[in-house]
Amino acid sequence: MSTKSNALETAVTDYIGALTALDAAPGARTRAQADRSFARLSTLAAPRIRYFTRNYGLTDVAEDAAQVCAIALHRAAERYDPARARFTTYVNWQFRAELQALRHRLHGDQRCAGRRQVTATLSFDALEEEGADAWLVDPAAQDATEQGAADNLAERLADRLVEDWACRRRAKLGRSRGEESRMETRLATEKQLVRHHLMVRDAAERLRESDRHIVRRALADIVHHAPIRKFH
Structure with a gap:
């Protein structure tokens, strides 16, 4: 030793x-x-x-x-x-x-590092011939995709409508008030309120009287200035 x-x-x-x-x-x-x-x-x-x-x-x-x-x-x-x-x-x-x-x-576990990996390739045509391709199809996929696309378009349209309304609202507030920072704070609050209720899905949601007047006037202004497209 x-x-x-x-x-x-x-x-x-x-x-x-x-x-x-x-x-x-x-x-x-x-x-x-x-x-x-x-x-x-x-x-x-x-x-x-x-x-x-x-x-x-x-x-x-x-x-x-x-x-x-x-x-x-x-x-x-x-x-x-x-x-x-x-x-x-x-x-x-x-x-x-x-x-x-x-x-x-x-x-x-490095003991598995050198082991050969065994893979297999499946033919989709073979699955169709065997009638085993049904598991690849999601019946709800098309509806979910279309709904997602519709929701996305609605969100983008709402953003555009509210932004256009805010520009008009800013012009009106700017002529009557000289405090720009206070005006922007007020406008940001109103934009958030109008944007929320433009896409609201719960009709039972209640508003304060002052907020209801803001939303009602804003929606009326948006409808008035919204471009009308004629289909032939």
């Missing part, structure tokens, strides 16, 4: 002894001794941890790898049974397991 392995074996034996002393006589001195023993064990295990970190391609997350290996080292030292295996063998498996789990969390 190498000198480094012997040193690691001695360090874990000392740490186990320090833990035993701490359990027998808890206190600051025995706790400090246990901490020093584990620090020495960690120092001896550090080159091994760096080796496995490089081996598993985790050098870009070396701090995370060191953290999980420190947990593995602590667990291995507490569960180590000298009668069953050498500590170097036991802790190596602990390091491998933790680093493999870390790599899996970060990069996924």
